[in-house]
Amino acid sequence: MAAPTIKFLNLTLLIFHILLLSHGTSGDDIVSSTLDSGNSITDGEKLVSAGASFTLGFFSPAGVPQTKRYLGIWFTASGTDAVCWVANRDTPLNNTSGVLVMSAGGSLRLLDGSGQTAWSSSNTTEASSASWVLELLDSGNLVVREKIKSSGGRTLWQSFDHPSNTMLAGMKFGRNLKTGAEWSLTSWRAKNDPATGDYRRVMDTKGLPDIVTWHGDAKKYRAGPWNGRWFSGVPDMASDFKLFSVQMVDGPDEVTYVLNATSSAFSTRIMLDEAGVVQVLVRYATSRVWKPYPWLPRDVCDEYASCGAFGLCSVAASSSTPSCSCVEGFNPVNPSQWSGPSGGCRRDVQLKCGNATETTDRFMVVRGVKLPDTDNATVDRNATVEQCRQRCLANCSCVAYAPADIRGDGGGSGCVMWKDNIVDVRYVENGQDLYAKLAKSDSDTRKWTTVAKIMLPVLASVLVLTTAGVFLVWVCRLRGKRRSKDILTKAILGYSRAPDGLGDDNIELPFVSFGDVAAATNNFSEDNMLGQGGFGKVYKGTLGQSIEVAIKRLGQGSGQGVEEFRNEVMLIAKLQHRNLVRLLGCCIHGEEKLLIYEYLPNKSLDFFIFDAGCKYLLDWPTRFKIIKGISRGLLYLHQDSRLTIVHRDLKPSNILLDANMSPKISDFGMARIFGGNQQEATTNRVVGTYGYMPPEYAMDGAFSVKSDTYSLGVIVLEVISGLKITLSHCKGFPNLLAYAWSLWIDGKAMDLVDSSLATSCSPTEALRCIQIGLLCVQDNPNYRPLMSSVVTMLENESTPLSVPKQPVYFSYMGNQGTIGENTSSSSNGLTVTTLLEGR
Numbered sequence: 065m066a067a068p069t070i071k072f073l074n075l076t077l078l079i080f081h082i083l084l085l086s087h088g089t090s091g092d093d094i095v096s097s098t099l100d101s102g103n104s105i106t107d108g109e110k111l112v113s114a115g116a117s118f119t120l121g122f123f124s125p126a127g128v129p130q131t132k133r134y135l136g137i138w139f140t141a142s143g144t145d146a147v148c149w150v151a152n153r154d155t156p157l158n159n160t161s162g163v164l165v166m167s168a169g170g171s172l173r174l175l176d177g178s179g180q181t182a183w184s185s186s187n188t189t190e191a192s193s194a195s196w197v198l199e200l201l202d203s204g205n206l207v208v209r210e211k212i213k214s215s216g217g218r219t220l221w222q223s224f225d226h227p228s229n230t231m232l233a234g235m236k237f238g239r240n241l242k243t244g245a246e247w248s249l250t251s252w253r254a255k256n257d258p259a260t261g262d263y264r265r266v267m268d269t270k271g272l273p274d275i276v277t278w279h280g281d282a283k284k285y286r287a288g289p290w291n292g293r294w295f296s297g298v299p300d301m302a303s304d305f306k307l308f309s310v311q312m313v314d315g316p317d318e319v320t321y322v323l324n325a326t327s328s329a330f331s332t333r334i335m336l337d338e339a340g341v342v343q344v345l346v347r348y349a350t351s352r353v354w355k356p357y358p359w360l361p362r363d364v365c366d367e368y369a370s371c372g373a374f375g376l377c378s379v380a381a382s383s384s385t386p387s388c389s390c391v392e393g394f395n396p397v398n399p400s401q402w403s404g405p406s407g408g409c410r411r412d413v414q415l416k417c418g419n420a421t422e423t424t425d426r427f428m429v430v431r432g433v434k435l436p437d438t439d440n441a442t443v444d445r446n447a448t449v450e451q452c453r454q455r456c457l458a459n460c461s462c463v464a465y466a467p468a469d470i471r472g473d474g475g476g477s478g479c480v481m482w483k484d485n486i487v488d489v490r491y492v493e494n495g496q497d498l499y500a501k502l503a504k505s506d507s508d509t510r511k512w513t514t515v516a517k518i519m520l521p522v523l524a525s526v527l528v529l530t531t532a533g534v535f536l537v538w539v540c541r542l543r544g545k546r547r548s549k550d551i552l553t554k555a556i557l558g559y560s561r562a563p564d565g566l567g568d569d570n571i572e573l574p575f576v577s578f579g580d581v582a583a584a585t586n587n588f589s590e591d592n593m594l595g596q597g598g599f600g601k602v603y604k605g606t607l608g609q610s611i612e613v614a615i616k617r618l619g620q621g622s623g624q625g626v627e628e629f630r631n632e633v634m635l636i637a638k639l640q641h642r643n644l645v646r647l648l649g650c651c652i653h654g655e656e657k658l659l660i661y662e663y664l665p666n667k668s669l670d671f672f673i674f675d676a677g678c679k680y681l682l683d684w685p686t687r688f689k690i691i692k693g694i695s696r697g698l699l700y701l702h703q704d705s706r707l708t709i710v711h712r713d714l715k716p717s718n719i720l721l722d723a724n725m726s727p728k729i730s731d732f733g734m735a736r737i738f739g740g741n742q743q744e745a746t747t748n749r750v751v752g753t754y755g756y757m758p759p760e761y762a763m764d765g766a767f768s769v770k771s772d773t774y775s776l777g778v779i780v781l782e783v784i785s786g787l788k789i790t791l792s793h794c795k796g797f798p799n800l801l802a803y804a805w806s807l808w809i810d811g812k813a814m815d816l817v818d819s820s821l822a823t824s825c826s827p828t829e830a831l832r833c834i835q836i837g838l839l840c841v842q843d844n845p846n847y848r849p850l851m852s853s854v855v856t857m858l859e860n861e862s863t864p865l866s867v868p869k870q871p872v873y874f875s876y877m878g879n880q881g882t883i884g885e886n887t888s889s890s891s892n893g894l895t896v897t898t899l900l901e902g903r
């Protein structure tokens with residue numbers, strides 16, 4: 065559909081790109097967002113919403129011949145790859161002579177070439193004399209509304225009331241209990257076949273509201289009962305879904321929810337795919353590519369009733385198989401196997417089911433679960449939890465209860481009572497408590513075994529932890545002492561005092577002979593190897609008598625010609641700054657290309673900040689110095705050298721430390737040089753390290769100096785907290801950014817500071833750094849500061865700081881959307897980064 069991005073690849077390392085924004089409609093007919101009654105749209109014509117976000121038109125899915133034509137709505141930027149609504153999904157036209165007619169009465173009819181109706185919006189014609197207009201709104205909603213907006217602006221029909229397989233922001237999902245209207249999703253039959261598929265996702269209102277995915281007439285997945293704040297099985301809906309918020313209406317007349325987009329920098333759609341998986345798809349505003357994040361099912365425990373009646377499903381962290389257990393007081397019906405729904409658990413001791421006293425039966429609490437299916441449960445929203453308990457105790461058929469609403473103090477309110485059995489219970493993080501009824505005799509004996517079961521491991525681990533703690537401190541002290549001695553005694557080459565500003569134009573880069581390099585590295589012996597990665601291997605060597613160097617031997621297939629290599633080398637050699645690693649020389653020998661760098665003995669930043677012992681070696685003044693040093697090095701790359709250079713792979717393992725613990729940025733293997741007035745470029749080969757890449761680069765390949773700003777922000781937060789961005793869970797948050805933001809917004813930012821800094825930390829400096837870090841990781845590159853501002857803000861305490869917005873993109877994603885894990889070795893000082901194919 066849209067013209068492909070025009071790429072202009074310079075054969076040297078320069079890559080120029082025309083911005084992706086150039087998808088245009090320039091060559092097309094002038095298009096409108098409205099159609100008056102009496103008019104029509106033929107195949108080939110379109111409606112485009114006012115803000116151009118959505119297009120209505122005829123299409124055939126990719127790979128399908130034009131003998132199957134559909135009328136649909138798609139995201140303009142992504143073309144028919146992202147169709148979100150189809151009118152005639154089960155009645156395709158067999159050629160391109162279809163036409164959409166808007167009648168005077170306000171009904172829509174899709175006619176084939178012979179005038180037969182293939183699809184219509186309604187059978188009834190509106191009697192009123194109002195005049196109607198069809199409009200495609202910028203939300204993706206196609207509406208038939210009264211032409212004169214002032215007279216109430218009634219809407220006669222809207223596509224949002226007839227969803228296909230996709231939910232968009234602003235669209236309702238659920239049921240109107242009064243009118244019987246239903247908003248649900250139905251999957252396509254196949255990726256390129258919009259026909260009604262096998263999966264349906266509906267709001268189930270039999271018990272508590274629940275979202276259920278049906279496969280034919282069998283329940284497949286269930287989100288769990290609505291508990292006033294979230295659907296019981298997906299607690300992260302409330303906390304992690306920062307790209308949109310969910311507005312739930314749970315009333316007597318209507319049970320619906322609406323997604324509300326929270327960031328205009330992204331488009332989001334939720335799709336029920338042809339395999340029944342609910343995918344959250346996210347697109348960066350300027351990109352046409354959607355990144356899918358499979359949301360539900362997460363794992364095998366989301367399969368409906370996978371452990372049968374009274375079974376509890378849990379997934380071991382490292383395994384993909386469900387592990388079923390029984391509610392306390394129950395045992396497997398068939399102990400040898402867990403045979404899905406037919407298996408399940410059976411009560412050990414039958415309920416006494418006597419009078420409403422606690423002398424006969426009791427409750428056992430099952431903590432942290434998705435509540436069971438409530439289809440056959442009794443719900444009373446007015447009861448208190450205590451009333452609920454009494455009622456369940458008194459009623460023979462009640463087997464379990466839970467509060468219907470978890471809001472409010474004292475364990476929530478309302479009452480759900482299950483009878484006969486409970487199914488589809490799984491453990492989830494932030495799950496709810498479920499109270500299962502047991503015979504008293506059974507629960508009594510069980511109480512003590514449970515106490516023992518819980519207390520013994522706790523006691524044991526307390527003991528182990530205490531002992532281990534003492535031991536750890538001792539080891540780290542020891543290691544710490546050894547390292548500081550190293551730092552003091554080791555010397556480095558005297559290049560660190562090179563003047564700031566542009567290097568000497570006449571610099572002669574020494575070309576070293578291959579023989580010398582081979583000799584320096586002991587013929588590239590394994591013993592001398594410092595690290596290895598996609599670009600080649602790095603060796604330690606000694607040139608001449610005593611000059612220690614790091615030698616990077618580029619891989620054979622690097623594909624770069626000798627002349628380009630020479631240019632790159634000369635260019636990098638001219639960069640001289642105390643916070644950049646110096647390139648000392650190079651060597652070209654046939655196919656062999658080698659780069660010779662200064663050798664830094666103190667390893668890289670990651671070695672210190674993430675190590676339980678070594679982090680104590682970097683006190684706050686040193687860390688602050690490191691943050692300022694990296695920023696100055698970047699400022700030089702971005703604007704103080706004659707060129708504009710984007711590093712593109714900034715991360716702690718690429719920050720080397722010299723003998724004075726001053727930082728030096730290394731590894732320019734992926735740096736790009738911008739010419740003239742160029743501000744931004746794109747690449748279709750996204751390289752770098754996930755976590756440090758800004759969203760527009762990870763998703764779209766677009767990079768600019770602001771990409772480095774983002775990476776710097778991540779590094780700053782890591783240096784302060786000692787926590788890695790790549791951890792997929794960070795103190796109960798999806799990652800470091802979400803955690804840092806949460807502390808900052810709660811006014812508890814100092815809690816982010818690593819405990820190793822407790823004694824040395826200056827709160828004012830640390831708080832400034834955290835705020836600057838958050839400013840650097842803004843989703844929108846325009847909100848990130850330039851390096852010149854960052855340096856000013858860091859060095860001058862009186863410079864006012866702006867207030868950051870919440871970084872939502874990666875915070876929400878966690879690290880699930882990993883493009884590819886970067887494997888780089890940093891044991892040595894020079895890192896080699898593995899190429900990642902972006903798309």
Ligand SMILES: *[C@@H]1O[C@H](CO)[C@@H](O)[C@H](O)[C@H]1NC(C)=O
Pocket residue numbers: 131158159
């Ligand atoms: C579409 O169907 C009509 C009638 O069923 C037929 O006359 C016509 O040839 C078909 N067109 C194509 C392209 O198959």
Ligand SMILES: *[C@@H]1O[C@H](CO)[C@@H](O)[C@H](O)[C@H]1NC(C)=O
Pocket residue numbers: 158159160161176177178179
């Ligand atoms: C397209 O198909 C319809 C029937 O679906 C037929 O009446 C019409 O003649 C066809 N048009 C062409 C150009 O083949």
Ligand SMILES: *[C@@H]1O[C@H](CO)[C@@H](O)[C@H](O)[C@H]1NC(C)=O
Pocket residue numbers: 184185186187
């Ligand atoms: C239109 O009427 C037909 C039969 O009269 C019915 O099958 C169809 O569902 C109706 N369509 C709508 C949109 O009401």
Ligand SMILES: *[C@@H]1O[C@H](CO)[C@@H](O)[C@H](O)[C@H]1NC(C)=O
Pocket residue numbers: 234311322324325
């Ligand atoms: C979405 O949220 C914003 C701010 O929270 C609010 O103003 C707006 O009305 C919401 N939109 C919908 C459709 O609920």
Ligand SMILES: *[C@@H]1O[C@H](CO)[C@@H](O)[C@H](O)[C@H]1NC(C)=O
Pocket residue numbers: 417418419
């Ligand atoms: C229930 O209580 C009544 C009296 O309050 C007593 O007569 C009856 O035996 C009790 N039933 C059981 C099953 O304990």
Ligand SMILES: *[C@@H]1O[C@H](CO)[C@@H](O)[C@H](O)[C@H]1NC(C)=O
Pocket residue numbers: 437438439440485487
């Ligand atoms: C609810 O009751 C019906 C009819 O007895 C039964 O078929 C169904 O499996 C029950 N559902 C649950 C979740 O127990």
Ligand SMILES: *[C@@H]1O[C@H](CO)[C@@H](O)[C@H](O)[C@H]1NC(C)=O
Pocket residue numbers: 446
């Ligand atoms: C619950 O309480 C509300 C008002 O407090 C009342 O209107 C409603 O009828 C009650 N519902 C039931 C089932 O008792």
Ligand SMILES: *[C@@H]1O[C@H](CO)[C@@H](O)[C@H](O)[C@H]1NC(C)=O
Pocket residue numbers: 441442459460461462481482483
């Ligand atoms: C006991 O519970 C069942 C189902 O939860 C309900 O149908 C029945 O009316 C209750 N009986 C009493 C006496 O409350």
